[in-house]
Structures are given as structure tokens and as C-alpha cells.
Amino acid sequence: MGVRGLQGFVGSTCPHICTVVNFKELAEHHRSKYPGCTPTIVVDAMCCLRYWYTPESWICGGQWREYFSALRDFVKTFTAAGIKLIFFFDGMVEQDKRDEWVKRRLKNNREISRIFHYIKSHKEQPGRNMFFIPSGLAVFTRFALKTLGQETLCSLQEADYEVASYGLQHNCLGILGEDTDYLIYDTCPYFSISELCLESLDTVMLCREKLCESLGLRVADLPLLACLLGNDIIPEGMFESFRYKCLSSYTSVKENFDKKGNIILAVSDHISKVLHLYQGEKKLEEILPLGPNKALFYKGMASYLLPGQKSPWFFQKPKGVITLDKQVISMSSDAESREEVPMCSDPESRQEVPMCTGAESRQEVPMCTGPESRREVPMYTDSEPRPEVPMCSDPESRQEVPVCTGPESRQEVPMCSDPEPRQEVPMCTGPESRQEVPMYTDSEPRQEVPMYTGPESRQEVLIWTDPESRQEIMCTGHESKQEVSICTDPISKQEDSMCTHPEINKKLPVATDFEFKLEALMRTNPEIKQEDPTNVGPEVKQQVTMVSDTEILKVARTHHVQAESYLxxxxxxxxxxxxxxxxxxxxxxxxxxxxxxxxxxxxxxxxxxxxxxxxxxxxxxxxxxxxxxxxxxxxxxxxxxxxxxxxxxxxxxxxxxxxxxxxxxxxxxxxxxxxxxxxxxxxxxxxxxxxxxxxxxxxxxxxxxxxxxxxxxxxxxxxxxxxxxxxxxxxxxxxxxxxxxxxxxxxxxxxxxxxxxxxxxxxxxxxxxxxxxxxxxxxxxxxxxxxxxxxxxxxxxxxxxxxxxxxxxxxxxxxxxxxxxxxxxxxxxxxxxxxxxxxxxxxxxxxxxxxxxxxxxxxxxxxxxxxxxxxxxxxxxxxx
Incomplete structure (x- = not known):
């Protein structure tokens, strides 16, 4: 897990990054610094399963009574020290990490084959070097911890992101786990579970600031380093030739370091001495060999941005606009906005046009006209330039469909039109503005169907997928009583809902994650060319569910987050x-x-x-x-x-x-x-x-x-x-x-x-x-x-x-x-x-x-x- 080679590098090349600390002393210092605040440690439970499973026997199906006793002792020790524990479990596998999940499962299959070969040959349990955790350990650990009175949460996305976010937002004492990604996140301190001595509560703290000093980097550079080295999103081979080029030009190669250690030093040196020279002047894709992997690379970078954080490595267009040939996508790195990102697609051109929030305004930016003024409202607000930004053109009418950028501009700026009916379907965003935005036209109703995502609106929206054309379509229905839930951050507990069109009979699964499925867009629309993927964050996450009853979905989601259900x-x-x-x-x-x-x-x-x-x-x-x-x-x-x-x-x-x-x-x-x-x-x-x-x-x-x-x-x-x-x-x-x-x-x-x-x-x-x-x-x-x-x-x-x-x-x-x-x-x-x-x-x-x-x-x-x-x-x- 985490960044390729970083764990070994820290242990062998930069041991000074690891500092022995005592949780009791840290807790006392935290209490004196923040009176009335209970010292809290966020635990990445999935990283701790091997540490917690102390029973000698593991081959027979699990020594569950012994395991429960070990968990009880773990909890009691921290409780006695006045430290609160919050446990996070993986609740899903993100699509970007499915390949890595599959790779590990296939590797485990080979290990299991060796285990059974050993059993048949020796009729005894293999040594701990072949240890394989008992089936169901993660599932039953959740219930064991809840039985012990611990706050146990199940993630709605990658657990390490939620762990890092929780630790940052709640001023936690630190994160307890075993994943080098926690060195990359700019969050609270990271402590090693494998080095924990439960009797004394001593462990090792891995300091990202000291890591940066050793590498000549800034904390904001660490996501870039992680992606260039390879992680769970970026395959290790993607930048292999680039890393070797860095290594060949690196003048401080140390013979006593291993190969991966030298590569990490060489890539860090390239970032600090070469890339820093062009930072702010050139886009990353102009100074890195991203090639066709540009979208995946930016996703990997953005996955490390926690709520409220931005990356200095993203070349900033006004308000973070991503242009995909004839498409314009706005993405915000500000996770606290947590607003819905509606999408409109032209069924003919198969172009998807997401609408996003302003990174600084923290509110949805309306795209079209208000019902009272009937004047077009621009999509983005840029205080300096106010030119029209062409968004898409109609192949038959040959008319350019621009997006206007000035908040005070009173020009009408149509966003997307259909050459047949030539009627607009307005869309309204923002909980207070109630301004409607023309998104695209519908050849059947010949009338405006307002779409609104504000909490006070009673109008309803559905995003669905046509299985034939694979187009994602957004439609509305005032009379429909069916709703589709949009997943939001489990911390904010905010729920947004979308509703189905009354004519839609089938509920089809759709999942649009924080990167808006850029690869899917590129596969189904080969003509799409990316120009500037920036400010993408996993917090801009949207999901249309298979079940439309929002009340039931809310119950299911609550049970999931509170680790009371399974699947x-x-x-x-x-x-x-x-x-x-x-x-x-x-x-x-x-x-x-x-x-x-x-x-x-x-x-x-x-x-x-x-x-x-x-x-x-x-x-x-x-x-x-x-x-x-x-x-x-x-x-x-x-x-x-x-x-x-x-x-x-x-x-x-x-x-x-x-x-x-x-x-x-x-x-x-x-x-x-x-x-x-x-x-x-x-x-x-x-x-x-x-x-x-x-x-x-x-x-x-x-x-x-x-x-x-x-x-x-x-x-x-x-x-x-x-x-x-x-x-x-x-x-x-x-x-x-x-x-x-x-x-x-x-x-x-x-x-x-x-x-x-x-x-x-x-x-x-x-x-x-x-x-x-x-x-x-x-x-x-x-x-x-x-x-x-x-x-x-x-x-x-x-x-x-x-x-x-x-x-x-x-x-x-x-x-x-x-x-x-x-x-x-x-x-x-x-x-x-x-x-x-x-x-x-x-x-x-x-x-x-x-x-x-x-x-x-x-x-x-x-x-x-x-x-x-x-x-x-x-x-x-x-x-x-």
C-alpha cells in the first residue's frame, strides 16, 4: 500500500525521519495545549488487522475468542491513558484502485496455493512468514470494536482519505496505521502500528517535515513525488523511463543506497532543481512526460488534496476550468464546498458538461438565467477577463455556444442547444439564487423544465445512463416522487437528493466519481482532447444509486457509515x-x-x-x-x-x-x-x-x-x-x-x-x-x-x-x-x-x-x- 519503495527508503536511507514517541506523553502535551479537548487517535483499522491478530493459530478458521480478548486489551490500554480511538474501515474499493486490488488478490491466491501445499506436505500450520489473516477478519473486527464501545466508521470512499481528512479537521493527536500515503497527506502526525509496544505505548512517528528536509522538497511537493514514484492509482511502470532519466543525471548517487533509494533521491532532486524553476510558468504536462496518462496523473495528484487544500503544481485557469475539446469542466480542489456537480449531456454529440462550484466562493455558480430577470447568468466569475469562452458548437447550426465569464455581464450566453427543437431546458443552482440555467433542449416537451439542486427547491433531477449509447443524461420530473441519493462526505453528514423522471421505468446503475470519469469520456469520445485537468479532488464525488428511495438509502447509508451492516x-x-x-x-x-x-x-x-x-x-x-x-x-x-x-x-x-x-x-x-x-x-x-x-x-x-x-x-x-x-x-x-x-x-x-x-x-x-x-x-x-x-x-x-x-x-x-x-x-x-x-x-x-x-x-x-x-x-x- 502507499508509495512504491518509500517504506523501505525511510527505514534504510532516512532513519532520522522515524522518531520514537510515547502516546502517554503526547496525550499530556495535547491536553495542556488544548484544554478540554480529549486526545484522539484516528486508526486505519485495515492496516492494523495483522497487528491485532495475535493468536498463534490462524490456519484453522480463526481463534475468535482469543482475538476478541486481544482487541479488548488494545482498547483498554489507550482508554487508561485517556486517549480516544476512532476506527475507520474500508467501505468500498474505488474504481481507480480496482486494478491494484485485483493484483493483490491474485498474489494472495498464489500464497494460498503455497499454504495448502505446505499443509499437505507437513500436516502442520506454516510459519508466521506465510501468515494469512482468517476470512472475515475485517468484517467481524468492526462488530467486535462496537461491542467494546468504540466509535467505528466505515468509509464511503478510500478509507485513507477519510482517515487523513478526519485527523486534519478534528485536530487529532495523530493517525495510527501502516501506509506511506499518510506521509504524503498534509494532515496530523502519522504513527506506525507495527512499531507499537502496547505495554509502554511507545511507537515510531514518521515525520513528513523531516522527510522533506532530507529530499529538499516542500510538503506541497510530496503528492507530485508520490505520483512520479507510483502509488495505488499510478502504476509503477508509468514513469519508469522518466525515473531512470532522473537517475542518470543525478550526480549524488550513493553506492551504499539501494536502487529504489537512489531513484527516490534522483526524482526528488529533479523536482527541487528542475521542476521548481518552471513552477507557475508552465503547466505540469509541459515539463513532465505525461503523454496520454495526463488525466490519470492529475487524479493521482488530486487524491492527496484534503478539504480546503490546493496544489501549487496545478496550472490555474480562472476558477479551475478543464477544457476537454468541445467540453468545459470546472473542478474545485476545495473539498468543503461538497456541492452537487450536475451534468448535462447532448444525446447527439454525447458530450457531458459538468457544472461545478467556485473554489473560493464555496457555493454553486449558476449557469443560466433567473426566472425573474430572464437574463443569462454566466457560468464562471472572473474579475479580470470577461470574454466569452466557447464551450461547444452545434454541428448542424454551425453556431458557437459560448459560456460567459463575467458576474456582472448582462449578455445572454446560451450554454448548449439542440438544432431540432431549439428550446432551452433551464437549470437552477445555488440554494438561494433560484436562478435557472439553460442546459440543453428536449425535442418532446417543447417547454422549459427547470432543474434545481438547492435545498429549498421541490424540483427533482435524475442522472441516468442509456445502456445503448452509454450517454449520461440529466432529466427532470416535477411529478415524480422517486429520488436518488447523492453520496456526500460522512463527516459533514450532508445529504443531497436527485429524483427520477416519471417516464423512466428502469433504474440503471451510474457512478460518477470525483474525476468525472475522464477515462470513460475519452474512451467513448475519442475526439476529446484534454488541455488542462486541474483542481480535481475526491471530495467532488457524485453517485447516482440503483435505488431511488432516498429515505431508505439514507437508512442504508447510516448503517454503512456506522459499521452496522455489510455490503x-x-x-x-x-x-x-x-x-x-x-x-x-x-x-x-x-x-x-x-x-x-x-x-x-x-x-x-x-x-x-x-x-x-x-x-x-x-x-x-x-x-x-x-x-x-x-x-x-x-x-x-x-x-x-x-x-x-x-x-x-x-x-x-x-x-x-x-x-x-x-x-x-x-x-x-x-x-x-x-x-x-x-x-x-x-x-x-x-x-x-x-x-x-x-x-x-x-x-x-x-x-x-x-x-x-x-x-x-x-x-x-x-x-x-x-x-x-x-x-x-x-x-x-x-x-x-x-x-x-x-x-x-x-x-x-x-x-x-x-x-x-x-x-x-x-x-x-x-x-x-x-x-x-x-x-x-x-x-x-x-x-x-x-x-x-x-x-x-x-x-x-x-x-x-x-x-x-x-x-x-x-x-x-x-x-x-x-x-x-x-x-x-x-x-x-x-x-x-x-x-x-x-x-x-x-x-x-x-x-x-x-x-x-x-x-x-x-x-x-x-x-x-x-x-x-x-x-x-x-x-x-x-x-x-
Whole structure:
């Protein structure tokens, strides 16, 4: 993560940048400097997972009771020092970083292959050098921290940006993490989690000011250095030749430094001695070999600008205008404006014209005429030049369509016109001005349709995408009651809404991020030429969601930000989700990947969350799934369609499930949850099960119905470990040691834990019919304990031995086993012992008479199909 080579450079070449500090002393100094202000540390939780996971065993599925205890000790230590912790988790993967995400997942696949090879060869857990965090660790850490009373937040964009922003805006003591990007951001101090000694609260502070002194740079130069070296946005190879040119002309190469260290010194030297000479006189693209990578480079630069910050390296046009051939785009680096950036496109020319805010005025700049004066209002306000800036021309009418720049100018400046109807569709911005701006014309209505984004307006707007032409279109509807939420900064908590045109029947996923999809514009409009991409900031972020009900979206967004749900908001907003690597043996053809096993559940959840779609099977858009499984090259997401389900009383709306507090609604919530697992027929039996085994029992029924290579011995091991766990102390679990490590048991442990994360998704989507604590792994699963029970069951040990001769557990065991077996029999699935297996268990899986096939989880046991991992994406014809 972070800047290529910088971590090693700091440790080897510039060790003086790292200073040992003590958090207790820093907190005391902070309290004396800011009386009444609690010292607060912002924690990048994703960077800390490896540090927090201290249990010796990690291969068996996770030592969750031990892990929870370690987290509790971590929190207690800081609390005792009077330090408040704010934890941030990644809530999504930004599109610019998807390639890097894929690269890391594929690398992890290779590591997992080596892990299973080691297990098969040695029958033991590999050393810590091959450590792989247990599946679901990030998800369950959120809930563990919340259980411990900590403020836990899930990001709406890249987490490191939100961490850096929060630390800057709230005058925090510092940031705790392990990412060199925090050296680049101009924010509060950055502390290393890997160097933290919890007993003394000593750690290492990495000082960006000292880094700049060593490199001869200014803090404002660090984003430029980061992009030239390569980071998560800029591929390392993009400026490779440039770096070597810098190295060849660098006169102070030190033989005792490594190659990357010398490159960092050479690039820094070039910035300070060459680029500084032209700063303010030439554009960056004139002094750097940006070439066709100009847009990506500016995105990388802008990604480091926090709210209120600007870069001296952006050649400033008046008010930050970006010209894309016939398009004009205004972008602001001032994140505090946080205003909507409406876009208008001409359906013929396919040109998108975003409208943005003034970087200094912090308010939206109106683009057209006010309804009272009927005089054209210019788009940009520049106090000096007031010439017209040509924006686009109509190819048929040959008329130039200028944009006027003077705030006091009274000239009419049409913005965009359509040669056919020649009528204007005004657009109004600004919460107070209520001035309308002609954006483009509509050939049908032949009348002005005002568009307004101010908070007092009752007029509504939709941005949508035509799947045929791939044009982004903005339209309005006064009578529509449907709204589409625009994501805003989680700190400001501001909500803006957009509404749908009453004639639009389908809700199509659209995502326009802070760079306005410049690459997409360039791909679909080859004629576009960039002239000056400047002042782009991730805070100018806009998203049109798949669900139009803003009230429901607000609830989903709140649960997401507060880390109370999993994947729900991602599905409803962008229609895109991901799941990282799982310990799965790619050579084991008998057990399917968790990605396929739990897919039918996710598909039913999609039909619930995307309730606006009338005909779920045909019109509802597919959800893009970036799920890692053996054999998946991750070149494209799997496009997965929602799956209809039958619920007693019919499909309830999300407003009923999420907002209705009447007691009888709890019954409907549970009915919906069981329908997601296709277990409505087992409702009475499951309700009779006590907590926390009800959720686990539901999950086991689903697993054994889905996967016919699971046998009776597996069921015994799952149930026995859950029952025995209730009587175990943390110290007993620490001292537990399985005889050896079985690769199949490793997969089953990870499979169950992934099922528990799926339960989090379903439970939050259905309005929380079950207590979340009932299926937290520290209450129902322990990796080593399961491994022990699995090995005993595989050897044919009696149930009494599995249950450690405890009579009360024996009764519960038989009750749970009977419920699972009975429910499976209803689905024509008879669970047998391994001794009864025939050759048909060599690799086929799925439920008898399944209708899922490729749109579901897999093949029927009666089919003659291929092994599971040949099935490909859920909708192969839809792969883009």
C-alpha cells in the first residue's frame, strides 16, 4: 500500500525521519495545549488487522475468542491513558484502485496455493512468514470494536482519505496505521502500528517535515513525488523511463543506497532543481512526460488534496476550468464546498458538461438565467477577463455556444442547444439564487423544465445512463416522487437528493466519481482532447444509486457509515461488491468455493434490496460481484442477477422491514431472512432452537442442502464444537492443540466463517430479525476447537467423546442434529456418513432439482455437468 519503495527508503536511507514517541506523553502535551479537548487517535483499522491478530493459530478458521480478548486489551490500554480511538474501515474499493486490488488478490491466491501445499506436505500450520489473516477478519473486527464501545466508521470512499481528512479537521493527536500515503497527506502526525509496544505505548512517528528536509522538497511537493514514484492509482511502470532519466543525471548517487533509494533521491532532486524553476510558468504536462496518462496523473495528484487544500503544481485557469475539446469542466480542489456537480449531456454529440462550484466562493455558480430577470447568468466569475469562452458548437447550426465569464455581464450566453427543437431546458443552482440555467433542449416537451439542486427547491433531477449509447443524461420530473441519493462526505453528514423522471421505468446503475470519469469520456469520445485537468479532488464525488428511495438509502447509508451492516449500501448505491481471498484449495474438486455456495443467498438479497424493479428476473440490473475464487482471473466482475423468492404474506418493502416498529413486523423480518436461505418450511423447527444456535443451525441446514460432499461426520464436528465452545475459557482455547492440520478441515472452517459474514448481510438487509451477537464467531466458532472435533469425528469417535462426556450437551446435540437432518430431508438431501459415499461424491455438488444452475450456486447432484469451478460467471453473456 502507499508509495512504491518509500517504506523501505525511510527505514534504510532516512532513519532520522522515524522518531520514537510515547502516546502517554503526547496525550499530556495535547491536553495542556488544548484544554478540554480529549486526545484522539484516528486508526486505519485495515492496516492494523495483522497487528491485532495475535493468536498463534490462524490456519484453522480463526481463534475468535482469543482475538476478541486481544482487541479488548488494545482498547483498554489507550482508554487508561485517556486517549480516544476512532476506527475507520474500508467501505468500498474505488474504481481507480480496482486494478491494484485485483493484483493483490491474485498474489494472495498464489500464497494460498503455497499454504495448502505446505499443509499437505507437513500436516502442520506454516510459519508466521506465510501468515494469512482468517476470512472475515475485517468484517467481524468492526462488530467486535462496537461491542467494546468504540466509535467505528466505515468509509464511503478510500478509507485513507477519510482517515487523513478526519485527523486534519478534528485536530487529532495523530493517525495510527501502516501506509506511506499518510506521509504524503498534509494532515496530523502519522504513527506506525507495527512499531507499537502496547505495554509502554511507545511507537515510531514518521515525520513528513523531516522527510522533506532530507529530499529538499516542500510538503506541497510530496503528492507530485508520490505520483512520479507510483502509488495505488499510478502504476509503477508509468514513469519508469522518466525515473531512470532522473537517475542518470543525478550526480549524488550513493553506492551504499539501494536502487529504489537512489531513484527516490534522483526524482526528488529533479523536482527541487528542475521542476521548481518552471513552477507557475508552465503547466505540469509541459515539463513532465505525461503523454496520454495526463488525466490519470492529475487524479493521482488530486487524491492527496484534503478539504480546503490546493496544489501549487496545478496550472490555474480562472476558477479551475478543464477544457476537454468541445467540453468545459470546472473542478474545485476545495473539498468543503461538497456541492452537487450536475451534468448535462447532448444525446447527439454525447458530450457531458459538468457544472461545478467556485473554489473560493464555496457555493454553486449558476449557469443560466433567473426566472425573474430572464437574463443569462454566466457560468464562471472572473474579475479580470470577461470574454466569452466557447464551450461547444452545434454541428448542424454551425453556431458557437459560448459560456460567459463575467458576474456582472448582462449578455445572454446560451450554454448548449439542440438544432431540432431549439428550446432551452433551464437549470437552477445555488440554494438561494433560484436562478435557472439553460442546459440543453428536449425535442418532446417543447417547454422549459427547470432543474434545481438547492435545498429549498421541490424540483427533482435524475442522472441516468442509456445502456445503448452509454450517454449520461440529466432529466427532470416535477411529478415524480422517486429520488436518488447523492453520496456526500460522512463527516459533514450532508445529504443531497436527485429524483427520477416519471417516464423512466428502469433504474440503471451510474457512478460518477470525483474525476468525472475522464477515462470513460475519452474512451467513448475519442475526439476529446484534454488541455488542462486541474483542481480535481475526491471530495467532488457524485453517485447516482440503483435505488431511488432516498429515505431508505439514507437508512442504508447510516448503517454503512456506522459499521452496522455489510455490503447492503454497496449493493443499493453502486450495485458492485467484492469479497477478498478465502483459504480454499484450488486442487480440491470436491468442495466448491464459498463464492458459489452463498451466491443464491446474495441473489435473493438483491431482489429484496433492489425492490424498485418490477420483474426481478428480467429488468433488474445485475450486481457486479468481484469475488475471489480459484480459477477466476478477475478480469471482469461476475454479473449476477437477483433471484426471486417466496415469502409468506408476499415480499415486504424495505420501509416495512427497516422503519416499522410494530411488534408483528418482527415476524415478517424473520420470514424474509429464512426465505433468503430458502428455509421457510423449517421456520417452526428453527424458532424452537435457543440462542446462539438458531443462526448457526440455519447456516448448517443451508450448507448441507447446497453441498452434497458434506457428510455426517462434518455435521457432528460443526455442532460439537459450537456446543463445547460455550464451556471453554479463553485460556483453555489458547492451550488447545489439534493433533495435525487437515487441509479439508481448513477449508470447512473458512467456509463456515464466510457463512457467518453472509448472515450479517442477510440480517441487516432484513431489518435485523436476529441479534448480531448470536452469530459473531467468538460466540459460535473456534478454529482449533473445530479442527479437533473434525479429526475426532473423521476417526469415528463416538458423539459422547466429541462432547467431552457432557450429558447436557448430548441432548442439545441430538436436537440440533435432528433439526438439520429433517430440514435437509424436506429438500431431498439425505446426510450420510463418509462410509456410505459412492463415486458420485468426487466433485459434483448442489441441491437436487435445483433451478439455480448458472444463475445460482451450482449444478444439481443429478446433473452430468462439469466440476463446480468450470461454471464461470453467473451470467456469462453479460460480461463486459
Amino acid at each position: 447492503v449500501y454497496n449493493i443499493m448505491s453502486s450495485g458492485e461488491i467484492e469479497c477478498s481471498n478465502t483459504l480454499e484449495d484450488e486442487l480440491d474438486q470436491a468442495l466448491p468455493s464459498q463464492a458459489f455456495i452463498y451466491r443464491p443467498i446474495r441473489q435473493r438479497v438483491y431482489s429484496l434490496l433492489l425492490e424498485d424493479c418490477q420483474d426481478v428476473t428480467s429488468t433488474c440490473p445485475a450486481v457486479k460481484e468481484w469475488f475471489v475464487y480459484p480459477g477466476n482471473p478477475l478480469r471482469h466482475p461476475d454479473l449476477v442477477r437477483p433471484l426471486q423468492m417466496t415469502i409468506p404474506g408476499g415480499m415486504p418493502s424495505l420501509k416495512i422491514l427497516w422503519l416499522n416498529e410494530e411488534p408483528e413486523i418482527q415476524v415478517r423480518r424473520l420470514d424474509t431472512l429464512l426465505a433468503c436461505f430458502n428455509l421457510s418450511s423449517s421456520r417452526e423447527e428453527l424458532q424452537a432452537v435457543e440462542s446462539p444456535f438458531q443462526a448457526l443451525c440455519c447456516l448448517l441446514i443451508y450448507l448441507f442442502v447446497q453441498v452434497d460432499t458434506l457428510c455426517l461426520e462434518d455435521l457432528h464436528a460443526f455442532i460439537a464444537q459450537a456446543l463445547c465452545l460455550q464451556g471453554k475459557s479463553t485460556s483453555q482455547l489458547v492451550n488447545l492443540q489439534p493433533d495435525y492440520i487437515n487441509p479439508r478441515a481448513v477449508q470447512l472452517g473458512s467456509l463456515l466463517v464466510r457463512g457467518l459474514t453472509t448472515l450479517v448481510l442477510v440480517n441487516s438487509a432484513c431489518g435485523f430479525p436476529w441479534k448480531t451477537s448470536d452469530f459473531m464467531p467468538w460466540n459460535v466458532f473456534d478454529g482449533k476447537l473445530f479442527h479437533q472435533k473434525y479429526l475426532q469425528s473423521e476417526k469415528g469417535y463416538a458423539v459422547e467423546v466429541l462432547l467431552e462426556q457432557n450429558r447436557s450437551r448430548l441432548t442439545k446435540f441430538h436436537n440440533l442434529k435432528a433439526i438439520v437432518c429433517k430440514a435437509c430431508m424436506k429438500e431431498n438431501r439425505r446426510i450420510t456418513g463418509r462410509a456410505h459415499w459412492g463415486s458420485h461424491h468426487a466433485g459434483r455438488w448442489g441441491r437436487q432439482g435445483s433451478s439455480y444452475h448458472r444463475t445460482g450456486s451450482g449444478y444439481s447432484r443429478s446433473s452430468q455437468g462439469q466440476p463446480w469451478r468450470d461454471q464461470g460467471p453467473a451470467d456469462p453473456s453479460a460480461v463486459q
